Amino acid sequence: VVWSMLGNRQFCSYKMATKTQNFCRNEYNLTGLCNRSSCPLANSQYATVREEKGRCYLYMKTIERAAFPRRLWERVLLSKNYEKALEEIDENLIYWPRFIRHKCKQRFTKITQYLIRIRKLTLKRQRKLVPLRRKIERRENRREEKALIAAQLDNAIEKELLERLKQDTYGDIYNFPIHAFDKALQQQDAESESESEAEREEDDDDDDEDVDRREFVEAEDSELSDFEDMDKLETSSEEEQEAEEEVEKKASHSKSKGKTPLKGPARRKRPHIEIEYEEETEPSTKTKAA
Amino acid sequence: AGDGSGLVPGDGTDPPAPERVLFPPTFNVSEIKNKQRRHFMFLRWKQQQRKEKLALKKKRRKEREALGDKAPPKAIPKTIENQRVYDETTVDPNDEEVAFDEATDEFAPYFNRQTVPKILITTSDRPRGRTVRFCEQLATVIPNSHVYYRRGLALKRIIPQCIARDFTDLIVINEDRKIPNGLVLSHLPDGPTAHFRMSSVRLRKEIKRKGKEPTEHVPEVILNNFTTRLGHSIGRMFAALFPHDPQFIGRQVATFHNQRDYIFFRFHRYIFKSEKKVGIQELGPRFTLKLRSLQKGTFDSKFGEYEWIHKRREMDTSRRKFHL
Numbered sequence: 358v359v360w361s362m363l364g365n366r367q368f369c370s371y372k373m374a375t376k377t378q379n380f381c382r383n384e385y386n387l388t389g390l391c392n393r394s395s396c397p398l399a400n401s402q403y404a405t406v407r408e409e410k411g412r413c414y415l416y417m418k419t420i421e422r423a424a425f426p427r428r429l430w431e432r433v434l435l436s437k438n439y440e441k442a443l444e445e446i447d448e449n450l451i452y453w454p455r456f457i458r459h460k461c462k463q464r465f466t467k468i469t470q471y472l473i474r475i476r477k478l479t480l481k482r483q484r485k486l487v488p489l490r491r492k493i494e495r496r497e498n499r500r501e502e503k504a505l506i507a508a509q510l511d512n513a514i515e516k517e518l519l520e521r522l523k524q525d526t527y528g529d530i531y532n533f534p535i536h537a538f539d540k541a542l543q544q545q546d547a548e549s550e551s552e553s554e555a556e557r558e559e560d561d562d563d564d565d566e567d568v569d570r571r572e573f574v575e576a577e578d579s580e581l582s583d584f585e586d587m588d589k590l591e592t593s594s595e596e597e598q599e600a601e602e603e604v605e606k607k608a609s610h611s612k613s614k615g616k617t618p619l620k621g622p623a624r625r626k627r628p629h630i631e632i633e634y635e636e637e638t639e640p641s642t643k644t645k646a647a
Numbered sequence: 648a649g650d651g652s653g654l655v656p657g658d659g660t661d662p663p664a665p666e667r668v669l670f671p672p673t674f675n676v677s678e679i680k681n682k683q684r685r686h687f688m689f690l691r692w693k694q695q696q697r698k699e700k701l702a703l704k705k706k707r708r709k710e711r712e713a714l715g716d717k718a719p720p721k722a723i724p725k726t727i728e729n730q731r732v733y734d735e736t737t738v739d740p741n742d743e744e745v746a747f748d749e750a751t752d753e754f755a756p757y758f759n760r761q762t763v764p765k766i767l768i769t770t771s772d773r774p775r776g777r778t779v780r781f782c783e784q785l786a787t788v789i790p791n792s793h794v795y796y797r798r799g800l801a802l803k804r805i806i807p808q809c810i811a812r813d814f815t816d817l818i819v820i821n822e823d824r825k826i827p828n829g830l831v832l833s834h835l836p837d838g839p840t841a842h843f844r845m846s847s848v849r850l851r852k853e854i855k856r857k858g859k860e861p862t863e864h865v866p867e868v869i870l871n872n873f874t875t876r877l878g879h880s881i882g883r884m885f886a887a888l889f890p891h892d893p894q895f896i897g898r899q900v901a902t903f904h905n906q907r908d909y910i911f912f913r914f915h916r917y918i919f920k921s922e923k924k925v926g927i928q929e930l931g932p933r934f935t936l937k938l939r940s941l942q943k944g945t946f947d948s949k950f951g952e953y954e955w956i957h958k959r960r961e962m963d964t965s966r967r968k969f970h971l
Contacts, residue, residue: 481799482799482801484772493959497844497846497937498846500907500909501846501847501909501935501937503907504906504907504908504909504911505906505909505911505935507726507727507728507906507907508904508906508911510902510904510911510913511927513871513902513904514869514900514902514904514913514915514917514927515917515925515927517869517871517902518869518900518917518919518925518927519923519925521867522919522922522925527895528895530895530896531919
C-alpha cells in the first residue's frame with residue numbers, strides 16, 4: 358500500500374531522481390536507491406548498518422513496533438572486530454530475508470573500509486586549504502605591476518654594474534682606455550709635486566705634449582701592436598706586463614665584440630706613446646708610475 | 648566667481664550679458680536635463696578648462712625663462728618612494744649595532760667564507776609540469792643546488808637529514824593549481840625561515856629575446872633597496888644562497904630588487920660595451936616574491952617563533968608604508 362502510494366506514483370520527499378536512476382535520501386536506507394525492496398518506509402521489516410563516531414550499529418525495524426515511532430528502530434552495537442561483527446549481524450538477523458542480510462553485511466564492510474581510510478589519512482600530513490580573498494589578490498597584483506614599473510629594473514641593474522666597474526671590483530678583466538686614462542689623470546692631479554719628480558715629469562709631459570706631439574707620436578707608434586698599447590695602459594695592475602698582455606689578448610679575444618681593441622689604440626696613441634717609449638727602456642719605472 | 652566666468656576674465660565683475668557666452672555663476676553643467684545639450688555644454692566647459700590650464704603653464708614657463716638663473720628649482724614630483732613613511736628600523740650604513748649583529752648572526756660563517764652554500768630545492772606534494780620545470784631552471788641558476796622530489800615526505804623529517812648531509816639552505820616551492828605560488832626559504836643549521844608568496848613566474852621559454860642557457864659559472868649578486876633591518880636580514884638570506892666568490896668570466900648576474908615590498912628576481916648576462924654603457928640580456932627564470940613571514944628557527948608552522956608576520960589589518964593601513 359505504502360509503496361503504491363509513495364514509490365511509483367505520488368510524491369516521496371526522500372526520493373531524488375536523476376536521469377538514469379532514483380535515489381533515496383532516507384538515512385535508514387540500506388542501499389541508497391529508491392526500490393521496492395530497499396525503501397525503509399515501504400518495508401515493515403527492515404535493517405540497516407550505520408556508523409556514529411567511528412562505531413557501527415545495526416538498526417532493526419519490526420512490524421510489532423510499527424505503532425510506536427519512538428521505539429521503531431532498535432539499535433545494536435557491533436563489535437570492533439570485523440569477523441565478530443559479521444557474526445553478530447548474522448545472529449541478529451537470523452530468519453530475516455536474504456536480501457537484507459546480504460546488503461547489511463556489504464554496507465558494514467564498506468563502512469569499516471572508509472573508517473580505516475580516515476584513520477590513516479589523519480596520521481599523514483593534511484593539506485590545509487587557505488581561501489584566497491579576491492579583493493586582496495587583485496589589490497596585490499595591481500600593486501605588483503605598479504612596483505614593477507617604478508622599479509625600472511633594467512636601468513637599476515645597468516647602473517649597479519657600471520658602479521661596480523668604476524669601483525674596480527672586476528679588476529683586470531675589462532680594459533677601457535678612457536677610464537683608465539682619466540683615473541691616471543686624476544691621480545696625477547691629486548698627487549703633490551713633492552713626490553717623485555721623474556714620474557711626475559713624465560706624466561706631465563704626457564699631458565702637456567699631448568696636443569703638440571701628436572704628429573710625431575703617431576708616426577713612431579705605427580709599428581707597435583694594438584694589444585701592446587692597451588696593455589700598457591693598465592695602471593692598476595702590478596703584474597708582469599708580458600703576462601698581462603697575454604691575459605688581455607685572451608680576454609679581448611674571448612669577448613665576442615671586438616670593439617675595445619679598435620677603440621683602444623686609436624685613442625691611446627696620442628697620450629700613451631710616450632709611455633710606450635718609457636716602458637721599453639725601463640719597464641720597472643712604468644710599474645712604479647702605475 | 649563661478650566656473651564659467653573665466654571666458655572673459657576682464658568682465659568677471661559685470662553682470663552676465665545676454666550676447667556673451669558666459670556661464671552664469673551658480674551654474675553647474677550637470678543640472679541640464681537634456682543629455683545632448685548637457686554633453687555639449689560639458690565639452691565646452693572642458694575646453695575652457697584646458698585653455699586656462701595651458702595659459703597658466705605658458706605664463707609660468709615665461710616667468711621661469713625670464714628669471715633665468717635665479718629661477719627657483721623645478722619642483723620634484725611626488726612619488727610613493729619619495730613620500731614613504733620613514734621606518735625607524737632603517738639601517739644606517741655606519742650603524743655599529745647592526746654591524747655587530749651581522750657579525751654574530753646565523754650568516755656569519757657564510758660571510759666569513761667558512762661555509763660553502765649547498766642548496767636543496769624541493770616542492771610540495773605531486774608537483775605539476777610547470778613547477779617541475781621551474782625547479783630545474785632554478786637549479787641551473789643557483790650554483791651547487793640539487794632538486795629532490797617530495798613524494799609525500801614530511802618537512803620536519805627531511806630537515807635533520809639535510810643537515811646531516813651538509814646542506815646549508817632549503818628551498819620549498821609550493822604549488823597551487825599547477826603553478827608555483829609560494830616559496831619557503833630556510834637556512835639550515837638552525838637558521839631563519841622566510842615564507843614568501845611568489846607571483847609572475849616566467850620560465851625561460853616565456854622570456855622574450857632571451858639568450859642561451861645559464862652556464863655553470865658562479866653569478867654575481869645584486870641586492871637593491873633592502874633598507875630596513877628586516878630587509879637587511881632577508882637580503883643576507885638571499886646572498887647566502889650564492890657562493891661568495893663570483894666568477895666574472897661568466898658575466899652573469901642575479902638580481903634581487905626590492906621595490907615597495909615586492910622583491911623582483913632577474914637573471915641576466917651582461918657585457919660592457921664601453922665604459923659608460925653596459926648591455927644586459929635576460930636569461931633564466933624570473934619571479935616576484937612578497938614576504939609573508941619570517942621565522943627564527945627552521946620550518947615549523949606550529950611551534951615556531953615568528954620574527955615577523957604580515958598582518959594585513961595592521962600593516963596594510965597606509966599606502967606609503969613599507970617594511971622591507
